[in-house]
Amino acid sequence: MAKEYKTIGEIAGPLIFVEKTEPVGYNELVNITLADGSVKRGQVLDTSKDIVVVQVFEGTGGLNKDSGVRFTGETIKLPVSSELLGRILSGSGEPLDGGPRIVPEDRWEITGAAINPYSRKPPEEFIQTGISTIDGMNTLVRGQKLPIFSGSGLPHNEIALQIARQAKVLGAEEEFAVVFAAMGITSEEAQHFMYDFERTGALERAVVFTNLADDPAVERLITPRLALTAAEYLAYECEMHVLVILTDMTNYCEALRQMGAAREEVPGRRGYPGYMYTDLASLYERAGVIKGRKGSVTQFSILSMPGDDITHPIPDLSGYITEGQIVISRELHMKGIYPPINVLPSLSRLMNSGIGPGRTREDHKAVSDQLYAGYAEGLDLRGLVAIVGKEALSERDRKFLEFADLFEDRFVRQGMEEDRDIETTLDLGWELLATLSEAQLTRIDNKYIEKYHPAHRNKNKKTVEASTE
Amino acid sequence: MEIKGEIYRISGPVVTALNINARMYDVVKVGDEGLMGEVIGIKGEKTIIQVYEDTSGVKPGEPVIDTGMPLSVELGPGLLESIYDGIQRPLPVLKEKMGDFIQRGVSASGLDHNKQWEFKPVVKKGDKLKGGEIIGTVQETGNILHRILLPPNVSGVVDEINEGTFTVDDVIGRLSDGTELKLMHYWPVRHPRPVKNKLRPTIPLITGQRIFDGLFPLAKGGTAAIPGPFGSGKTVMQQQLAKWSDAEIVVYIGCGERGNEMADVLNEFPELEDPKTGRPLMERTVLIANTSNMPVAAREASVYTGITIAEYYRDMGYDVSLMADSTSRWAEAMREISSRLEEMPGEEGYPAYLAAKLAEFYERAGRAKTLCEDEGSVTVIGAVSPPGGDFSEPVTQNTLRIVKVFWALDAKLAQRRHFPAINWLTSYSLYGRTLDEWYNENISTEWTKLRSDTMNLLQREAELQDIVQLVGSDALPDDQQLTLEIARMVREYFLQQNAYHDVDSYCPMINQYKMLKAILTWGEKAVLALESGASVTNIVALESRDMLAKVRFEKDIDAVLDTVMKKADEEFAAQTQQR
Ligand SMILES: Nc1ncnc2c1ncn2[C@@H]1O[C@H](COP(=O)(O)OP(=O)(O)O)[C@@H](O)[C@H]1O
């Protein structure tokens, strides 16, 4: 049993400063016993011969200078086991579902080591989410980290749930295991997720970690790490394909900011710590596929943009790390369009490796590019019309204006239970593009126009049928 | 002799040690596991060390050993086709030693010390050699002859030199003072390698990217910055440059960025052909991957490791280009370390020496006469990742003060999938004039005029667009409407270039010239047609115009352009006859 110190010299916010210790290791796990016998956990942030700084995960409420501090001599670990599936745990990994303690098959460090870039296999397996704006224009692939950038009051949870329900890899039998980590969300929101998991039977293949809004903020710093450790275990030891949903990353970042302030660090941009990029990367980069291993970790986190501002440090730094972003638009939401995904600022950086012949369809890239260009042009014109009126537009421009409306109404809009396959999505794209003049389709190779454009398609049909017979 | 001190304090990657008397930038071994670190500060009896590996579990009181050597890289055959972390540890070796995840406490040397190389001397006994001279050659990869150099700080008379098969550790000869000659030598990364003198950059680095070569050219030995918000195309453009630019050697540094992007390069480069030599691209490439989740101190070191390797190949007389994606992550690494040191912060928390470090780094670029009297160059292209896409932040601003080419990426263009999303109104190249002569001689004497006509057209478009925003395009007179349409052709048919299209991805310089000329010629014809009474609507609907749009997807453009321009002549003639 490690030696107990009663030498706390100072308590400041979530931090305690312990004096006169034997040498203590950096990042060590710390147990602190309160007068009432309860135990809190913490982690060493700074250690020297004179003073050791510890951050306390459950908060420092109830601590005093007499609290007993024990340094465990090891870093924080998560007991891992395939039995994690179906379990609901607290934000620090304690069972909340009244079930038995998890009998560990192993104990893994929650900080997780970086995947050697040489060991990574570039993600390329198309995940069909059944949502046109994602599959058609911001394609998700297995092993990607693609967050939803949203705002308060927007239906990001519905979208995340729809994806969790519908996501599949074409031609693959296995279903995704889901690791869900709630950080600082309300219990109502958490209920919403749990209800849907139960309704669809997803809970059996899910692990849930919940740190709610009224749980200590510092705990949020470990919740996603526990979740990702569980995900890595399921992926790399149990050979599962894991979808990790982290929500809300904004609350995680706020906790990080609080910790920085408590340590009186020099803040970076807008008060967030200068190391926030590196810290976030240590979470997001834990997605991927490893050569020679069967499982994979795909991340679909949710973050709310404070003030709907995409340049705010939280979405900004996230966007610099993740492999794209799905941006939810308040404007589309107000128009009553679900899912209100604004494709223009949205991006999937791994789309190109997941689409094309043999994966989705040969014309996919071109259709997507053309839809983008057309919609962007239409939106510009919408802005212009507000000033100069529709009459000032040329015939060509009017077509683009209408195209933008059609695009939102038919392509973006779909039902919450509507699961469109990729063929349907692409054909729908062509149908809309056909409302523009063919000469405007400059992003598309003629060979695809001849093969897929509705005007040519009917003409071609007979020849195609003949040749496949 | 090794001096052993002990750890006083650990705060993340920064460790304070007592009782060692190390020099600044000495490499030290920290703790029981001997983690690699570097001295970055000395305050009284305390020595401040940045550690290149994770320090979890390291305790005060553990030993610190000074190696007495500065942070150095191994330079010799075997660098090409390698992928290293920020401190030149080969990632395949790390994988072999510790599996798919990077653990710590493993050392690995930069070069393969067992591999045998065929060495052919070019000097003989009695030759008098100066530092940096070539003593012989090794065929390093299919196309790259590795010139074995005498280290820049060594000189003397050859006493013995042997031809044969050697490892990098074997002695291949001796100088008369007894100095052993080997295929490799060490060089401290924070010291620029010396050259005889610097030369004016007068030869363009041909990149195969139309907006670069066409409008904002970079010179061999020049410096460029690509700033842009996330998703605007920094990485894709850096990779395009690594793939297609006509450098002989490419050093690509993934500095604090994504692991998958490096995996992608590793996957793709061995498959792609160097357009100049037809050899796999990987054979001319050195990769350095210190991704965002790898230790931040090693990220700080990665750019130095990279540029030292680049200088080494320059010293052999090669044209090297170096891409650093992203220099902002390097700056942030400096900031993280600096704040752990509790240094007085400058702007936005960056250390006050940020500007100086950036300048020192870019200063290592250049075209030069090497110590062996050859000519070589290091071209440096740095991506910059401004927070919130705001170019007024310190890293962008300090970089712009140094570099000569500014390729400004624009989120608005990227959002509408106009790629490369380089803003043609704000970007610039200060090499334009110096390179004109080369274009006159090698491409066409018309080239510079074409370029300035294009720039003028795009400027004119921007002015007209401002008016359109107020009154709508229909209110413009016909000739101005036509100007807008021709400018649109330049943007969509020439400036846009799809990095993922087999053919479009790389456009040879001569094709760029032909395409641009064709578009502008078509535009001139259109203006004439308009003057003789044709309508804008009809001109814009001509088939030859649509045909021009697709030229960029064609491999053999001569025949295509021929057809297009014939068609254009017919169509324009018909237009004017109708009147
Ligand atoms: N030249 C290009 N051609 C085609 N697509 C491009 C091009 N440049 C960028 N893109 C698209 O933009 C996305 C983001 O580019 P990337 O270079 O990763 O941005 P950044 O490094 O600035 O964050 C890419 O995934 C790709 O889809």
Ligand SMILES: [Mg+2]
């Ligand atoms: Mg990038």
